[in-house]
Amino acid sequence: MFSNFKCEHSGDPTMFEPFWRKMGDRSTIVIPGWQSMSYFSDIGNLCWFLEPDFAKEIRRLHKLVGNAITEDHYIVVGTGSTQLFQAVLYALSPPDATDPVDVVSAMPYYSSYPSVTDYLKSGLYRWGGDAHTYNKEGAYIEMVTSPNNPDGHARESVVNLGGGTRVYDLAYYWPQYTPITSNVDHDLMLFTVSKSTGHAGTRIGWALVKDKEIAKRMTKFIELNTIGVSKDSQLRAAKILRTISDSCEHMATSDHSECFFEYGRFLMARRWEQLRDAVRRSGMFSLPEFLPDFCKYAGVATTPHPAFAWLKCEGEVQDCESFLRSHKILTRSGMHFGADPKYVRVSMLDRNDTFKLFVERLLSINS
Amino acid sequence: MFSNFKCEHSGDPTMFEPFWRKMGDRSTIVIPGWQSMSYFSDIGNLCWFLEPDFAKEIRRLHKLVGNAITEDHYIVVGTGSTQLFQAVLYALSPPDATDPVDVVSAMPYYSSYPSVTDYLKSGLYRWGGDAHTYNKEGAYIEMVTSPNNPDGHARESVVNLGGGTRVYDLAYYWPQYTPITSNVDHDLMLFTVSKSTGHAGTRIGWALVKDKEIAKRMTKFIELNTIGVSKDSQLRAAKILRTISDSCEHMATSDHSECFFEYGRFLMARRWEQLRDAVRRSGMFSLPEFLPDFCKYAGVATTPHPAFAWLKCEGEVQDCESFLRSHKILTRSGMHFGADPKYVRVSMLDRNDTFKLFVERLLSINS
Numbered sequence: 095m096f097s098n099f100k101c102e103h104s105g106d107p108t109m110f111e112p113f114w115r116k117m118g119d120r121s122t123i124v125i126p127g128w129q130s131m132s133y134f135s136d137i138g139n140l141c142w143f144l145e146p147d148f149a150k151e152i153r154r155l156h157k158l159v160g161n162a163i164t165e166d167h168y169i170v171v172g173t174g175s176t177q178l179f180q181a182v183l184y185a186l187s188p189p190d191a192t193d194p195v196d197v198v199s200a201m202p203y204y205s206s207y208p209s210v211t212d213y214l215k216s217g218l219y220r221w222g223g224d225a226h227t228y229n230k231e232g233a234y235i236e237m238v239t240s241p242n243n244p245d246g247h248a249r250e251s252v253v254n255l256g257g258g259t260r261v262y263d264l265a266y267y268w269p270q271y272t273p274i275t276s277n278v279d280h281d282l283m284l285f286t287v288s289k290s291t292g293h294a295g296t297r298i299g300w301a302l303v304k305d306k307e308i309a310k311r312m313t314k315f316i317e318l319n320t321i322g323v324s325k326d327s328q329l330r331a332a333k334i335l336r337t338i339s340d341s342c343e344h345m346a347t348s349d350h351s352e353c354f355f356e357y358g359r360f361l362m363a364r365r366w367e368q369l370r371d372a373v374r375r376s377g378m379f380s381l382p383e384f385l386p387d388f389c390k391y392a393g394v395a396t397t398p399h400p401a402f403a404w405l406k407c408e409g410e411v412q413d414c415e416s417f418l419r420s421h422k423i424l425t426r427s428g429m430h431f432g433a434d435p436k437y438v439r440v441s442m443l444d445r446n447d448t449f450k451l452f453v454e455r456l457l458s459i460n461s
Numbered sequence: 462m463f464s465n466f467k468c469e470h471s472g473d474p475t476m477f478e479p480f481w482r483k484m485g486d487r488s489t490i491v492i493p494g495w496q497s498m499s500y501f502s503d504i505g506n507l508c509w510f511l512e513p514d515f516a517k518e519i520r521r522l523h524k525l526v527g528n529a530i531t532e533d534h535y536i537v538v539g540t541g542s543t544q545l546f547q548a549v550l551y552a553l554s555p556p557d558a559t560d561p562v563d564v565v566s567a568m569p570y571y572s573s574y575p576s577v578t579d580y581l582k583s584g585l586y587r588w589g590g591d592a593h594t595y596n597k598e599g600a601y602i603e604m605v606t607s608p609n610n611p612d613g614h615a616r617e618s619v620v621n622l623g624g625g626t627r628v629y630d631l632a633y634y635w636p637q638y639t640p641i642t643s644n645v646d647h648d649l650m651l652f653t654v655s656k657s658t659g660h661a662g663t664r665i666g667w668a669l670v671k672d673k674e675i676a677k678r679m680t681k682f683i684e685l686n687t688i689g690v691s692k693d694s695q696l697r698a699a700k701i702l703r704t705i706s707d708s709c710e711h712m713a714t715s716d717h718s719e720c721f722f723e724y725g726r727f728l729m730a731r732r733w734e735q736l737r738d739a740v741r742r743s744g745m746f747s748l749p750e751f752l753p754d755f756c757k758y759a760g761v762a763t764t765p766h767p768a769f770a771w772l773k774c775e776g777e778v779q780d781c782e783s784f785l786r787s788h789k790i791l792t793r794s795g796m797h798f799g800a801d802p803k804y805v806r807v808s809m810l811d812r813n814d815t816f817k818l819f820v821e822r823l824l825s826i827n828s
Contacts (some may be wrong), residue, residue: 106500114495123496124695127701128481128488130662133473134656173540173687180686184581204686213685214551215584243476287498295497295692297540316574318580319547320540324691325662326490334494 105401107443110292113357120187121337123330130325140306141313143322144171151335152300156340161267163279167302168309171323172316175211175265175286175299182282182301183211185311186259187218196222196230199237200252202244202265202404202431207237224432225252232257239263241272244431244439245382246400248272265289266401270358273389273396287331289401291338296327362399365442365449369403372456380406380441395445403440414438423455472768474810477659480724488704490697497692497772507673508680510689511538518702519667525706526758528634530646534669534678538690539683542632542653542666543577549668551680553602553626554585557780563589563597566604567619569611569628569771569798574604575826591799592619599624606630608632608639611798611806612749614765615639616690633768637725640756654698656768658705663694729766732809732816736770739823747773768809781805790822
């Protein structure tokens with residue numbers, strides 16, 4: 095029963111735990127029993143359940159990193175970016191349409207898009223498949239995940255038809271994973287604490303939304319779906335983001351390893367090195383290649399080190415997931431991402447022991 | 462934009478704030494930055510995102526109060542009982558059915574049932590209206606809210622057809638609102654921290670579910686909807702429930718006002734007395750009447766003091782909501798509950814100042 099989910103979400107970002115231990119009390123929150131009892135966080139705000147402190151820290155962090163423009167955008171908070179994805183679908187679906195709007199994404203796409211789009215058999219939206227081959231008339235929504243889950247590549251929209259809306263899932267557009275090449279300014283951008291800071295258990299995400307009516311309808315969705323978003327987790331997320339901004343603001347003068355993104359980038363680089371080394375030595379697999387690019391945040395050229403490895407079984411093996419499972423390595427088949435079963439997705443964000451074990455087992459296959 | 466929601470949810474249970482202030486540090490939580498980072502709470506549990514401490518405190522509190530049997534029930538945690546309501550609809554809908562299953566509830570019913578059932582135009586379920594007049598063939602789901610929102614009456618199921626499943630929404634089945642006449646043992650029961658303790662901002666609810674497959678499907682819904690439930694809020698809810706159990710466990714020997722339910726019952730009784738007095742003096746309204754019953758928890762006969770007053774405009778006034786709004790009293794029209802607009806729902810759980818103002822304004826109408 096459980097292992098299925100464990101596979102699907104083995105992007106559990108526990109690798110950042112040691113950093114947060116090192117931060118000690120700086121990221122601790124204390125909430126007395128009488129605080130935050132009301133449904134409401136900010137009665138005058140369009141998104142009335144958004145904690146003002148969290149909103150402030152979101153804007154501050156984006157400004158510091160330079161990865162997304164928050165000016166002229168509304169912030170809508172969600173119970174993770176999964177809820178925000180559904181809020182976007184609801185907000186973009188014409189309520190009076192006779193047919194559901196198609197939701198598409200370029201293959202290989204995040205495996206949750208199809209299931210989360212279709213599990214309620216909504217009359218408002220439905221999964222439309224691979225964006226590369228999409229060519230229908232009428233309204234559609236294109237999910238652009240950049241860097242992409244599962245394969246880590248930077249992406250642009252691929253559908254070029256009228257009547258479409260692009261939604262940018264930027265969960266991994268942070269300096270520990272990829273060079274920050276531009277300060278993006280899309281109409282609809284999704285982010286999540288899970289991947290940016292490693293706090294998956296808080297279930298907090300945020301959307302930057304240019305259009306007021308869309309932000310209103312997203313807010314309405316979250317009102318109907320869960321009557322707002324946990325205040326406790328928002329307060330915690332605010333503290334976590336503040337700790338990151340504080341830790342990186344004075345990078346020039348302080349210890350680099352004190353800055354979360356530097357720490358994360360270093361760790362990801364080391365893991366990718368270990369994985370590439372194992373793959374090279376085994377001779378049975380291949381990995382995507384990434385070119386370095388200038389990271390405006392770091393001020394130097396950096397190489398992408400994605401949160402997932404999109405591993406391919408070379409040679410005879412057709413079902414890479416089963417093959418690896420027989421060697422006690424749990425991965426997720428490419429099939430779930432609309433791709434060939436010769437591919438699997440492997441998490442790069444697990445705890446150190448788990449990652450080491452994975453690399454060891456990969457190496458042992460060849461021996 | 463905002464006032465609409467404010468009216469819909471003016472069940473904001475802020476009246477319990479003073480109690481939690483009095484509890485001081487006893488209900489404070491402290492969460493260090495490195496804690497609860499993972500998606501997972503209890504990897505061996507069917508509901509893998511349920512915090513074990515919260516589950517323990519749920520069972521302890523139900524046992525202490527004697528309002529619901531937790532033995533032989535799975536606990537599924539949700540982002541408020543609104544999410545659990547949807548999880549139930551998903552779990553009870555046959556995935557291969559050609560027609561959506563009907564969701565019904567006896568009039569006057571909780572106004573969110575129709576909107577939350579229908580907002581995604583799901584092919585799995587749809588709002589079927591007043592349970593009193595429901596007489597279709599086939600599968601249906603009956604929501605039994607007891608005590609009822611909006612009118613406060615204890616309820617039993619009213620549909621008596623084959624193929625139906627009853628879901629008990631017991632959000633208000635706590636000693637501060639109603640006599641606990643029996644330790645109920647239904648297959649599907651919903652509870653929420655919002656109404657039991659006053660912590661609406663945590664967005665935490667729980668379901669007690671007898672059938673394993675239904676509990677699994679509810680868990681699956683929450684996985685697809687929000688990939689689990691905020692750990693921070695679950696940890697907080699655990700502490701809050703623990704404080705209540707601690708405060709009431711030794712009632713015989715300690716100060717009664719230290720026990721949350723005694724405190725709440727006293728406050729509710731006083732408010733209802735003030736409201737009934739105002740209604741009597743005005744001569745323009747009426748309220749439902751409730752008979753006392755033996756409360757097994759309190760060990761004495763107690764009178765229901767519902768969280769909402771189901772107020773009726775007597776005489777000429779047809780649209781009670783508009784009439785009261787013209788006297789600066791915000792209520793929610795009976796129409797939203799499937800009832801006559803001569804009725805309105807008024808929150809009894811607001812902060813003291815707001816409640817006092819409401820009673821004063823009600824009295825001033827007559828003068």
